Amino acid sequence: MSVSELIVRYLERLGIDHIFGMPGAHVLPIYDRLHDSGVKSVLVKHEQGAAFMAGGYARVSQRPSACIATAGPGATNLITGIANAYAERLPVLVITGETSTYIFGRGGLQESSGEGGAIDQGALFASITRYHRLVERTDYLGQVLNQATQALLGREPGPVLLSIPYNVQKEQVDASVLEQIHLPRQPAIRHTTPTNALAGLIRAAHTPVIVAGYGCIQAGARETVAAFSERFNIPVTTSLKAKGVVAEGTPLALGCLGVTSNGNAYRYLVDHADLLVFLGAGFNERTSYLWDAKLLTGKKIAQVDRDAAQLGRVFQPDVAICGDVRAVMEELLATLEADGMPPKARALLDGHRAATLPPASGDAAPAEAEPFHLIQAFFSGLAQRFPHNALVFDDNIVFAQSYFDVSDRNHYFPNSGISSLGHAIPAAIGARCFAPDSPTFAILGDGGFQMCCMEMMTAVNYGIPLNVVVINNGTLSLIRKNQFQLYGERYIDCDFANPDFGLLAQSFGVQHYRIETAADLDALFARADLTGAINLIEILLDKHAFPRYLSAR
DSSP states (O other), rough: BBHHHHHHHHHHHOOOEEEEEEEOOOGGHHHHHTTSSSOOOESSSSSHHHHHHHHHHHHHHSEEEEEEOOOTTTHHHHHHHHHHHHTTTOOOOEEEEEOGGGGGGTTTTTTOOOSSTOOOOHHHHHGGSSSEEOEEEEEEHHHHHHHHHHHHHHSOOOOOOEEEHHHHTTTTTOOGGGGOOOOOOOOOOOOSSSHHHHHHHHHHHHHHHHEEEEHHTTTOHHHHHHHHHHHTTEEEEEOTTTTTSSSSTEEETTEESTTTTOOOOHHHHTTTTTTTEESOOOOOTTTTTTOOGTTTTOOEEEEEEEEGGTTSSSSSSEEEESOHHHHHHHHHHHHSSSOOHHHHHHHHHHHHHHHHHSSSSTTTTOOOGSSSSHHHHHHHHHHHHOOOOEEEEOOOOOHHHHHHOOOOTTTTTEESSSSTOOOOOHHHHHHHHHTTOOOEEEEEEEEHHHHGGGGGHHHHHTTTTEEEEEOOBBHHHHHHHHHHHHTTTTSSSOBBOOOOOHHHHHTTTTTEEEOOOOHHHHHHHOOOOOOTTTTEEEOOTTTTOOOOOOOOO
């Protein structure tokens, strides 16, 4: 068979049933083989969208996904989306074309071999992939594909790049090459540190708090963490990426810990907690409130993470366990006696919930005093209408972190990789390709919308139902907020004109809803087909209104 056919067979072997991309001359042999395969190709409007779609598919499915682009500009257009997949540890297979090997270094059209002054595509992708290879020969193809598979699906998954020259795609290889590819098996992570020390810290604590991170999701530990919290009456706060690990709105859920949140979890940790148990959670800029020492001062710290490099990386824990979060928590459940939360701690937690708390930032006004009632009501309606089965991709994150109660860990997908604009729409399209029956929402600002709005036509072309929710305030809100707080209101390059979203929706052939009042919002949830149609929903917001959380820069 040809190498191009082998690559398509390789996709099928990995269980990949969609590939997102845009054809170019240097990948046409592979596209020709896709024509008769079980892998559905999805034509995008920009290759960056293909990378984001593949990432959205992988994030929801927890399976490998793929994108494809031609040499040169096609490949370089993928970079932001692949960098995001790398930051999110998503298994995205990237296939790119290349000029034929016999013209390397001679100035071939779109050549990116790195020879003769050509750009070096491999070097461009080296720092954002787990494995990258320019496949110049067929004699080692089996080895290359096996190495790519191990990197793609290993314990620390991530994107891999296979750049295949045009002439190599057309060469013949034996089908037995596929037999050299072995899907990796993940042995259980054995924690070598006894859990007795952690059990002792929990027994001695009066007001412990669990800080749950994305590692809980990776370990499939949602039910275990929730059971542990409920059995011992220990409240839980989460990182943004772990939002929903414990159903929000329940008595022991403190909500998100993060600089853009409403500050409830922050205040409880600072004022009351005497033990923090970090479960698969880092302590990055957002979660730590810019590494605020008050969060850790005077507290015992325990940390459980499957990655030994994360233990003690930012703070020094009193107990550190390298192991699978679920296995560690299951062992603790079996070890500890269900004494429950001490009465003092229960009273503190109940009082904390009853109080009207100030936000974490000293320069902030309470959220209730800010003009975000429509956005808050939208998220409330979304949670009520779709408590379990919706897929919500959110580029904005600021409002959802405080206003959106997530009851299912597979419900909310914040753009927390490299936090790029223009992510939500294509990522949501990719996710809906995997879960065609799940109502899907892409939430983003009007600035980010204009970076990726043409991908709505991808949804139209393939009949992929999608709800695009645009916060329309005619400004880059984060930039305007920072210029207001830190630069003496010297505004520059943050305000802009928007298109007429109604006419734009009409040109796309999709439904349009403009939300200016509570009645408009009621009508949206009462009448709109949010499951089977493509909708463009704009929520109007004053450009001068923004949550005044603490800014670092």
